[in-house]
Amino acid sequence: MKFYDIDNALLEAIEKGDSPVRLGISLDWSNTGFFETVFEHDIIEVVFYGLKEVSGGTTARGEVLLDNTYGTYACGGNGGRGAGREVRISFSLGDGLPWFQRFVLYVDDNGFQDIRGPGQQRTLRLGLHDRSALLRKTENSRDWLHPAVFTYSVICDKTRPEKSLVHLIAKRAGIEAADIDCATIPVSLPYVKLTKNIWTELSELAKTYRAHLECAPEKPLVFAHSPYQQETENVDDCSYTFTGEHIFYLRETARAEIYRNTVRLKINIPVALEKQEIWRYDDPPVLYDTDLTPMYPFRSTVLRDIQQQGYEAQYRIKDGGTERPVIYADQIDTLEEATERLDFEGGPFAYSAYDVTTHHEKAIITLNTETDGDLRRASICGRPIVLDLNRSCFLRDTEAIAQYGTAALNVSGSYFSEDTVGGLPMYEDWTMRELTERLQERREFTVKTHRGLFHARIGARVQIETSKETLKGTINAFSLRYRRDAAFVAAFRITELV
Known part of the structure; x- marks a missing residue:
């Protein structure tokens, strides 16, 4: 991954390093979709932060302090005193150069913070966050008794968004x-059931498939740069090289907590099976004939549960003598097909209620008979999906264990697949990649520069040249600090690539 593309004139100005960084802020003050630009001389201080979350996503936030001596910047309209208003942040260098829109952020729940000081002093503070904060709240009001379920989907495919999990x-x-x-x-x-908020689900998906997830300025959502994607990328591309000419602060720290020599993956994987019998009536009392064939007597003196409204026929399959619950089924028998499967003596038997659409894991049915009879068989067939519980993959490096002792990483998740990748099931391939990365003893560097690297992004590859060595690394956090009366400071946390 590389830095954002910016105009060549801006790139040349960044390389020269002799032009001051300029900041542009446009805000939808009245919440009408009309953006007004803040006077540049009223911007006292602004700082932006970006980081790669442990959960898998990339987020950005910021703080803005404006000179509001004359009350110019007041919240217009209603609704939380400005909370949720969109803010667009752009950067440029010197005079006469184009602007680059770097962030699309939103005012946080604190809204427009009007601060009064001594005398005529008055400022406005804005806390900002990106769209990921909104996605974290999206599901709060939903009825989680009926969560979203997606079946027979792929991780991401923009040509078929109706079957792409990212899009869904x-x-x-x-x-x-x-x-x-x-x-x-x-x-x-084959099966995904959402149990968390939107951002958490997307983050887990990104972490499992090692993708870059971001609410970027060019698109509301970016999900790319995965080793499992079909598109080819030049992973060795370096976006920027820091040298002694650029750096005024450099700190090196060990990241010993990243090191692991054992990876234990334990997951529950949904498995899709061929169409088969997914339910058969077996409620007691039951009688057996001379061939040990079960019979279920229906007599007028006893009313069975299945003869009452709301009987739940839970889908199950038999696998090697044990029953396994079905979490989802489709291609289920129609009423006519289920009726044809009825086998009885006396009767006749018939379904007066047959609902296989309301629920994915059970049918709501009612079976009646007009006269006494014996039911030999009542069953429903469909295409089931079952959970393969406690599927595991255990990998370790014996030489590293002998040298350092066991340092284990225990992993679980809901988006691992048994699809083959490089000749291995995807979850085994993931475990191998994780162990390879964790075995590397890596360092982390904090770099600060006055250069206007506002187009840097999380996940981009950079180099650090010192008098002793040249290092390669990936940006996993940054801060961009602009002050009206001080030099621009860009700080980066860079994880070494070994």
Whole structure:
């Protein structure tokens, strides 16, 4: 991954390093969609932060302090005193150069913070966050008794958004296919059930498939740069080289907590099976004939549960003599097909209620008979999906264990697949990649510069040249600090690539 593309004139000015960084702020003050620009001389201080979350996503936030001596910047309209208003942040260098829009952020729940000081002193403070904060709240008001379920989908495919998990999850937050910049990851999952908020689900998906997830300025959502994607990338591209000429602060720290020599992956994987019998009536009392064939007597003196409204026929399959619950089934028998499967003596038997659409894991049925009779068989067939519980993959490096002792990483998740990748099931391939990365003893560097590297981004590869060595690394956090009366400071946390 590389820095954002910016105008060549801006790149040349950054390399020269003799032009002051300029900041542009446009804000929808009245919440009408009309953006007004803040006077540049009123911007006292602004700082932006970006980081790669442990959960898998990339987020950005910021703080703005404006000179509001004359009360110019007041919240217009109603609604939380400005909370949620969109703010667009742009950067430039010197005079006469183009602007680059770097952030699209939103005023946080504190709204417009009007601060009064001594005398005529008056400032306005804005706390900002990106769209990820909104996605974290999207599901709060939903009825989680009926969570979203997606079946027979792939991880990401912009040509088939109706079967792409990234698109299906994002759509629940109002993000349409045209608003997503993504790669094609054709790994399939037969069953996914959302149990968390939108951002958490997308982050877990990104972490599992090692993708870059970001609410970027060019698109509301980016999901790309995965080793599992079909598109090819030059992973060795370096966006920038820091030298002694650029750096005024450099700190090196060890990241011993990252090191692991054992990875234990334990997951529950949904498995899709061929169409088969997924329910058969077996409620007691039951009688057996001479061939040990079960019979279920229906007599007028006893009313069985299945003869009453709301009887739940839970789907199950038999696998090697044990029953396994079905978490989802489709291609289920129609009423006519289920009726044809009835086998009885006396009767006749018939379904007066047959609902296989309301629930995915059970049918709501009622079976009646007009006269006494014996039911030999009542069953329903469908295409089931079952959970393969406690699927595991255990890998370790014996030489590293002998040298350092066991340092284990225990992993679980809901988006791992048994699709083959490079000749291995995806979850085994993931475990191998994780162990390879964790075995590296890496360092982390904090770099600070006055250069206007406002187009830097999380995940981009850079180099650090010192008098002793040249290092390669990946940016995993940054801060951009602008002050009206001080030099611009860009700080980066860079994880070494070994």
